[in-house]
Amino acid sequence: MIFVATGTQFPFDRLIRYMDEWAADNAETVFAQLGEGSYLPQNMQWQRFISLDDYNEKIRQASVFISHAGMGNIISARENGTPIIVINRQAALGEHRNDHQAEGLQWMGKLDGVYTVTSQQQLYQQLDQRESLLATDVHSESRLDELVNYVDSFISSWHNT
Amino acid sequence: MQFWKTGKVLAVSSPGGHWVQLNKIANKLENKYPVVYASPCSQYALKKNQQRIVHNIFDVSADNKYMLLPLAMQMLYLLLKERPQTILSTGAAPGVVAVMLGKLLGIKTIWVDSIANVQQLSRSGRMIKRHADVVITQWESLSDGKTVLHQGSVL
Numbered sequence: 001m002i003f004v005a006t007g008t009q010f011p012f013d014r015l016i017r018y019m020d021e022w023a024a025d026n027a028e029t030v031f032a033q034l035g036e037g038s039y040l041p042q043n044m045q046w047q048r049f050i051s052l053d054d055y056n057e058k059i060r061q062a063s064v065f066i067s068h069a070g071m072g073n074i075i076s077a078r079e080n081g082t083p084i085i086v087i088n089r090q091a092a093l094g095e096h097r098n099d100h101q102a103e104g105l106q107w108m109g110k111l112d113g114v115y116t117v118t119s120q121q122q123l124y125q126q127l128d129q130r131e132s133l134l135a136t137d138v139h140s141e142s143r144l145d146e147l148v149n150y151v152d153s154f155i156s157s158w159h160n161t
Numbered sequence: 162m163q164f165w166k167t168g169k170v171l172a173v174s175s176p177g178g179h180w181v182q183l184n185k186i187a188n189k190l191e192n193k194y195p196v197v198y199a200s201p202c203s204q205y206a207l208k209k210n211q212q213r214i215v216h217n218i219f220d221v222s223a224d225n226k227y228m229l230l231p232l233a234m235q236m237l238y239l240l241l242k243e244r245p246q247t248i249l250s251t252g253a254a255p256g257v258v259a260v261m262l263g264k265l266l267g268i269k270t271i272w273v274d275s276i277a278n279v280q281q282l283s284r285s286g287r288m289i290k291r292h293a294d295v296v297i298t299q300w301e302s303l304s305d306g307k308t309v310l311h312q313g314s315v316l
Contacts, residue, residue: 075185
């Protein structure tokens, strides 16, 4: 199963259409969370909004998670051990207020288990090789723990003076 | 006997990605220190955990400068009320205001620059670089090992 999510803030019809067209030509089950979008899929299952529990369950079940380039979905993908492909919203197409998601691809692409694409063609290329996409270790928080311990070292040094 | 409460942390940021990153760090500090939060997002922050204190503050960005003064008054009130020994921020404008006030009041300040800033320190990070006690980047390439430090990241 492939899970597609657009977030709750803005619609992302373009991504839904890309995935609906892909689903028409592929046997794999696709489930999409649409938000307020106006494009209604013909070839995949969908809901506008799903509960947080369902959302996490869908990510866990999915072989790959397709998403707008939002930090929340990247964190959820990593926590659930599922590789994620992100595509940026474009301000020129009215998909967001600004183009920070395009800039975001720069740092997102540096993370294990995160694959960045900017077009339908790149998205389909990644989908073709979805079996080989790798996720990060589930619940690997070693980088975060390192940062928290570092912050803590300063607080505790002030604490004791 | 000092005015500021030993070990107490005020974690402050703007909403969205900054808030997500702030929580990643500060939630883990909660088992060691008393932590209170301030962000323009208390409407969704309180639902999950009623024990967590989140102060709602004005949603100000550096683009609407005329709102910085009301935010500063609000922040000053918060600092005197909560009396944190340390301010922790991931940005952006509310963090700048908190760090500058913290410096004036003698509160220790830690700035963790957003992971979204890969090429250079964020605009707000550059503003407080010389004022915060500790400035941390989440990208090794942006660290100079002296004023901008690096160790780990939220992701």
